[in-house]
Amino acid sequence: MKLIYEIGEEGRKLDLFPELDVEKYELKANKRNVELHLPHVSEQELSRHFTNLAKRTHGVNDGFYPLGSCTMKYNPKIDEEMAVLPGFTNVHPLAPVESVEGCLEVMETLQERLCKIAGMDAMTLQPAAGAHGEFTGLLLIKAYHESRNDKARTKIIVPDSAHGTNPASAVMAGFEVINIPSDDKGCVDLDGLRNAVGPDTAGLMLTNPNTVGVFDKNILEITKIVHEAGGLCYYDGANLNAVMGQCRPGDMGFDVLHINLHKTFATPHGGGGPGSGPVGCKEFLAKFLPGFTAVKSANGFDKKYADNTIGNLRTMAGNFLVMVKALTYITTLGKEGIKEASSNAVLNANYMRVKLSKTYHMAYPVTCMHEFVMTLEEEHKNINVSAMDIAKSMLDYGIHPPTMYFPLIVHEALMVEPTETETKEEMDHVINVLKEIHEKAEKDPEYVRSAPHTTVINRPDEVGAARNPIVAFKF
Ligand SMILES: *Cc1c(COP(=O)(O)O)cnc(C)c1O
Numbered sequence: 001m002k003l004i005y006e007i008g009e010e011g012r013k014l015d016l017f018p019e020l021d022v023e024k025y026e027l028k029a030n031k032r033n034v035e036l037h038l039p040h041v042s043e044q045e046l047s048r049h050f051t052n053l054a055k056r057t058h059g060v061n062d063g064f065y066p067l068g069s070c071t072m073k074y075n076p077k078i079d080e081e082m083a084v085l086p087g088f089t090n091v092h093p094l095a096p097v098e099s100v101e102g103c104l105e106v107m108e109t110l111q112e113r114l115c116k117i118a119g120m121d122a123m124t125l126q127p128a129a130g131a132h133g134e135f136t137g138l139l140l141i142k143a144y145h146e147s148r149n150d151k152a153r154t155k156i157i158v159p160d161s162a163h164g165t166n167p168a169s170a171v172m173a174g175f176e177v178i179n180i181p182s183d184d185k186g187c188v189d190l191d192g193l194r195n196a197v198g199p200d201t202a203g204l205m206l207t208n209p210n211t212v213g214v215f216d217k218n219i220l221e222i223t224k225i226v227h228e229a230g231g232l233c234y235y236d237g238a239n240l241n242a243v244m245g246q247c248r249p250g251d252m253g254f255d256v257l258h259i260n261l262h263k264t265f266a267t268p269h270g271g272g273g274p275g276s277g278p279v280g281c282k283e284f285l286a287k288f289l290p291g292f293t294a295v296k297s298a299n300g301f302d303k304k305y306a307d308n309t310i311g312n313l314r315t316m317a318g319n320f321l322v323m324v325k326a327l328t329y330i331t332t333l334g335k336e337g338i339k340e341a342s343s344n345a346v347l348n349a350n351y352m353r354v355k356l357s358k359t360y361h362m363a364y365p366v367t368c369m370h371e372f373v374m375t376l377e378e379e380h381k382n383i384n385v386s387a388m389d390i391a392k393s394m395l396d397y398g399i400h401p402p403t404m405y406f407p408l409i410v411h412e413a414l415m416v417e418p419t420e421t422e423t424k425e426e427m428d429h430v431i432n433v434l435k436e437i438h439e440k441a442e443k444d445p446e447y448v449r450s451a452p453h454t455t456v457i458n459r460p461d462e463v464g465a466a467r468n469p470i471v472a473f474k475f
Contacts, residue, residue, distance in 0.1 A: 001056070001456075004049055005473050008041035037475055056456060058400050060268060064422065064430050068371040068403035068415030069163070069211060070270060071241050071263040073345075078332060079266040079325040088324050093316035097302055103320065104301035107294035110327045111278075117330075117338070118237065118257055119250020120280030126291035126318040130238040133258025133277030134169035134205070136290060139310045140256055140281055141203045141232045142173060143288040147308065153202040153231065157193065161186050161212060161407050166205045166236060175202055182409060186212035186364055188222050197229035207236040208252065209243070209369035211407040213349065213415075223253025232256065238277075240264040241419065242346055242369035245339030256281040266329035267322050276322040291317065344420035345370040348427060352418055355431045359438050363410040371417035373410050380412050385441040385448050387412040392459065393437045395452040399430055 065072035111123040127133040145153040156170040157178045167177040180192040204226045209215045223233045235249040235257035241264050249257050262275035290313045292303035353372040363373040376387040391401030403415040441448040
């Protein structure tokens with residue numbers, strides 16, 4: 001496909017700007033020393049160009065998108081509609097408080113509802129993503145130990161099943177990471193944890209359900225062990241889809257957590273769009289929160305800055321329009337709807353897991369939460385067909401592949417998260433496709449190894465694309 005600079009003809013253009021309705025201002029100095037390169041295209045060429053590009057992508061509106069740990073569910077259109085209301089899109093972040101109280105009310109209401117869902121007492125909406133939230137939460141833990149003059153607590157315990165951002169955030173926040181192994185269900189090994197905690201423990205970072213989709217039944221014991229050693233417990237709540245409305249991290253003994261609005265609450269994950277990773281905490285950590293929180297005031301809403309704030313983690317309020325979508329989502333579903341959504345997410349995952357378990361080997365053959373992990377280790381050994389080959393074959397059926405090669409504790413992993421918004425018919429279709437691919441892999445492994453066969457490009461050099469990306473057009 002041609003780039004937009006390679007189509008069109010010199011002189012062709014379209015004017016999208018409205019007539020100037022303010023006084024014209026000439027720049028004093030012309031700072032530009034190279035020619036301004038704009039595409040020379042008509043409106044129709046522009047429209048076709050982007051329509052063709054859009055046809056080459058895959059989104060939730062195109063088909064099944066079971067990207068485990070990313071919760072690519074269908075997000076109701078009403079959430080987008082609310083987020084483009086001019087009263088929300090046209091506000092200035094530095095506008096006087098009296099003129100943006102509606103926005104502050106959105107934030108205050110969202111903080112309160114997320115606190116209720118998570119079992120926390122206070123919430124900052126400032127962090128821009130999950131990893132950013134982890135970093136924020138760890139700085140809260142650090143500030144807490146420092147405020148008590150407890151300088152020996154320099155270590156964060158992270159299970160080997162953790163999302164890669166966990167140890168990375170801990171290191172960025174200045175901690176040393178202590179890895180502990182998981183048991184045969186992918187859960188925390190209690191003795192391993194007991195041996196790891198001590199007077200140098202700043203805290204533990206944990207995902208529950210963990211990254212293999214299993215709920216750790218020992219959770220109360222785990223948080224107790226850490227607390228008794230003087231550490232705090234951080235909950236990675238990126239994937240709240242299995243627990244929202246069912247149980248609360250705050251009740252499991254966690255002191256601080258982040259939530260990915262761009263997974264669970266109406267903004268799709270990935271694609272480079274804006275995200276939001278609110279961080280919630282128990283009352284004793286609230287005085288360290290970054291930025292401002294929105295609060296009710298005598299006659300409206302106001303901004304409040306915490307007494308011992310760790311400072312700003314990014315500019316202004318955070319990604320406000322993502323918050324509008326999240327609040328719309330929570331409000332339209334309501335208390336019962338939120339609970340029903342997570343029940344269905346868990347039901348769908350278990351439906352697919354059971355239906356597929358005769359054909360594919362499950363890494364953990366137990367009841368899962370919102371996602372499950374298959375391992376292609378045996379196929380890889382016996383017929384030299386990898387998880388990657390199966391994933392690439394799915395592209396030929398117009399299905400987005402599951403998450404591959406994560407979590408690291410499972411070899412040749414494919415992690416499937418159907419989400420609550422898929423129908424039984426769609427799941428049955430995908431189950432049949434996966435069975436068909438498996439059959440093909442046994443009969444004609446080379447066909448599967450050379451998939452995809454119907455896409456625009458076959459197998460790109462992924463390492464090359466990541467290491468040497470070409471992101472600029474050379475004129
Ligand atoms: C997605 C995810 C994160 C990180 O979230 P980002 O917004 O991508 O930074 C952290 N932990 C888990 C378990 C996740 O699934």
